[in-house]
Amino acid sequence: MEKDEDFLNKVSQLFIINGAKTVTMDDIAKELRISKKTLYQNYTNKENLLEETLTYSIEKVLNKMRNLDEKIENAVERMFARDEEIERASKTNDSILLRQLVKYYPQIFNKHMLYFSEKLSEILVHNVEKGRAQGLYRNDFDAHLYSKLYFQMTMTYDNSPYLDTTQISRNKYQQESLLFYMNAITTEKGKGILKELQRS
Numbered sequence: 001m002e003k004d005e006d007f008l009n010k011v012s013q014l015f016i017i018n019g020a021k022t023v024t025m026d027d028i029a030k031e032l033r034i035s036k037k038t039l040y041q042n043y044t045n046k047e048n049l050l051e052e053t054l055t056y057s058i059e060k061v062l063n064k065m066r067n068l069d070e071k072i073e074n075a076v077e078r079m080f081a082r083d084e085e086i087e088r089a090s091k092t093n094d095s096i097l098l099r100q101l102v103k104y105y106p107q108i109f110n111k112h113m114l115y116f117s118e119k120l121s122e123i124l125v126h127n128v129e130k131g132r133a134q135g136l137y138r139n140d141f142d143a144h145l146y147s148k149l150y151f152q153m154t155m156t157y158d159n160s161p162y163l164d165t166t167q168i169s170r171n172k173y174q175q176e177s178l179l180f181y182m183n184a185i186t187t188e189k190g191k192g193i194l195k196e197l198q199r200s
Helices: 005-018 025-031 036-042 046-071 075-079 084-094 096-104 106-133 143-154 170-185 188-199
Strands: none
Touching (some): 005 025, 075 170
């Protein structure tokens, strides 16, 4: 059995649809039409497979984000670029997978969220450096700290005790979080582009 993208994609979908706790190694072997023996030769237990699947899924999203960085030169415009894969990943936040990860596999969940936070922070800091060079972002703030604050803000939609999710949709919350962050870091020149993007 090869540990290829197709395999990890299929396993990832099983976990997303059914949950990390619910899906068994039997289910995976049956769904992917491989023997349990072959599966266990590659993964000693479900937790190993879950970890590899999460790492793969996170890297896929991060690579998409890095590619957007390369394609879009203007730092402010890049922050407003939409990508279907990233959108799908953010919607996974309210999935059964996430709820079961938090409840049954908190160590795995925390480890991967920390990893995602660190890597996303690197991408955001790169964007800040680019924006500063373009005169679009202020120089008088800590890019690393602001990237962490932004990440924390965007990830709290499902579990903040102060947010009534019946009153604000996930999409609206994500948009407002981005605007909050962008208004905090842009120069007057950057704010001009920000206003143009909001009008279009």
